[in-house]
Amino acid sequence: MEHLDVLVVGAGLSGIGAAYRLQTQAPHRSYAVLEAREGLGGTWDLFRYPGIRSDSDMFTLGFPFHPWKAAKAIADGPSILEYLHETAAKYGIDRHIRFGQRVLRASWSSGDALWTVETNAGTYTCSFLYVCSGYYDYDRGHVVDFPGIGEFEGEVVHPQHWPDDLDHAGKQVVVVGSGATAVTLVPAMADSAAHVTMLQRSPSYIASRPARDKVSDRLRAVLPEGLAHRVIRGKNVAFSTLVYSAFRRWPGPASRLLRKGIAKELPDSIPLDPHFRPRYLPWDQRLCLVPDADLFRSLRDGTASVVTDEIDTFTPTGIRLRSGTELPADVVVTATGLRMVALGKIELTVDGRSVDVHDTFVYKGMMLSGVPNLAWCIGYTNNSWTLRSDLTSQYVCRLLNHLGRTGAAYCVPEVDAAEYSAPARPVVDLSSGYIRRAAAILPRQGSYGPWRLRQNYPRDLAVLRFGRITDPDLHFHPAA
Structure with a gap:
């Protein structure tokens, strides 16, 4: 049984960033990264569908310690995966990754101040467990059992298993869905398909932006690399934070602004209503990004179209809609969403007591009430994932160093009784279908202070990078 000070679960964007921070900000702690798959990269290694790309700019989605150097700010999946491999190799992180190690169970003993972590390939002990596996189920996506789908004679594909x-x-080709995956697939497949139809039950908010950032290109041309990266990153963080805040404060004008932008891109043959008039307010769900207006370009040149309707049944040659229209199809892509999981489906026990993650509250967006020496790394929904995941990793290092300085063996967040009587709110507070479906398994967030997860990078920067580690809600314990 091997012992390490810290076990990191997951070798994706979060896990690689966590490993770098451990090496540089808590260098006296031994660590290993346990990765269930046979390659690093997480989401960017899993998804292989045509056109996969980031929906955040790479100057903020990339690591602050390893600047993004490619030309496009909105990058394709293979380029991002190459960047992650490059980062892991440059800083020696790849030597700490144990592939093919799926974490099944983790049991905490307060008497020993240790986690015992069982994987499919062996058992470890560690003093601190850091789960960086995100919240998507890598085994399967959300699958809808459409009526008559067994009668369809063509191919049915889910984007997660391309x-x-x-x-x-x-x-x-018919792409079923209207989210980020669908708006990515449609223009990518339209280049070679006879025709691609995006079939949606209800539309999403879509915003177009250039794949290249001209301002950032100018800054990189005149400033040293490190300084340019910091300036560009700060610029993009400020812009996205201000836009999100404005959209949430004035949703009516924001909705009209987004629809006006879409209307300018649409051909006369496609009306704005009902195809691009969502039923929700901006940022009740994540905004879909279209780089260089590629979706609208496909709609204008006739290689793609959009249909807003509901599926009545599949037929041998296509899909019959509630309106009676039948869409012919040789290939149907069910971009019907993802499945969410909490902590990579790891079974947790604390001193012999099974932990139901849904009964816990999230402390500072990372630790779980009643669970010692464990952090769960999740990113922003309104900004680049890495902005928050990197803050979380730096806070974990500060916490580890505080434990070492004070001689405490472990710490555990404890929520007061008032929070349990408050209305339950999932840790990811959006109205998207995949989040609503997971509400019963996700941990909860509270209504105040460290129990409230705010989608605000400047505020989190102040709290997690520079705020006090000691807190009345975080209890420290010496070794038994």
Whole structure:
């Protein structure tokens, strides 16, 4: 049984960032990264569907300690995966990754101040467990059992399990969905398909932006690399924070502004209503990003179209809609969403007591009430994931150093009784379908202070980077 000071679960964007911070800000702590798959990269290694790309700019989605150097600010999946491999190799992080190690169970003993972590390939002990596996289920996405789907004679594909040998060239393709995956797939497949139809039950808010950031290009041309990266990163953080705050404060004008931008891009044959008039307010769900207006370009040149309707049944040759219209299809892509999981589906016990994650509250957006020496790394929903995941990793290092300085063996957040009587709010507070479906398994957030998860990078920067570690809600304990 191998012992390490810290075990990091997951070798994706969060796990690689966590490893770097441990090496540089808590260098006296031994660590390993346990990765269930046979390659690093997480989401960017899992998803292989056509056109996969970031929906955040790479100057903020990339690491602050390893500047993004490629030309495009909105990058494709293979480029991001290459960047992650480059980062892991440059800083020696790849030597700490144990591949093929799926964490199944983790049991905490207060008497020993240790986690016992069981994987499919062995058992470890550690003093601190840091779960950086995100909140998507890597085993399967959300699958809808559509009526008659077994009668369809074509191919049905879910984006999370994209086959390497799928050939859609010259075929009729229907993409079911209206979220980020769908608006990415449609223009990517339209380049070679006979025609692509985006079939949506209800539309999403969509914003177009250039794949290249001209201001950032100018700054990189005149400033030293490190300084340029910091200035660009600060500029993009400020802009996205201000836009989000304005959209939430004035949702009516924001909705009209977004729809006006879409209307300018649409051909005369496609009306704004009902195809691009969402039923929710801006940022009740995550905004879909369209780089270089590629979706609208496909709609204008006729290689793609959009239909707003509901599925009545699949037929042998396509999909019949509630309106009676039948869409012919050779390939149907069910971009129907993702499945969320909490802490990578790890079974937790604390001193022999099973932990129901939904009964816990999230402390400072990372630790769970009643669970010692454990942090869960999640990013922003209104900004780049890495902005918050990096703050979380730096806070974990500060916490580890505080434990070392004070001689405490472990710490545990304890929520007061008043929070349990407050209305339950999931840790990810959006109205998207995949989040609503997971409400019963996700931990909760509270209504005040460290129990409230605010989507605000400047505020989190002040609290997590520079705020006090000691807190009345965080209890420290010596070794038994």
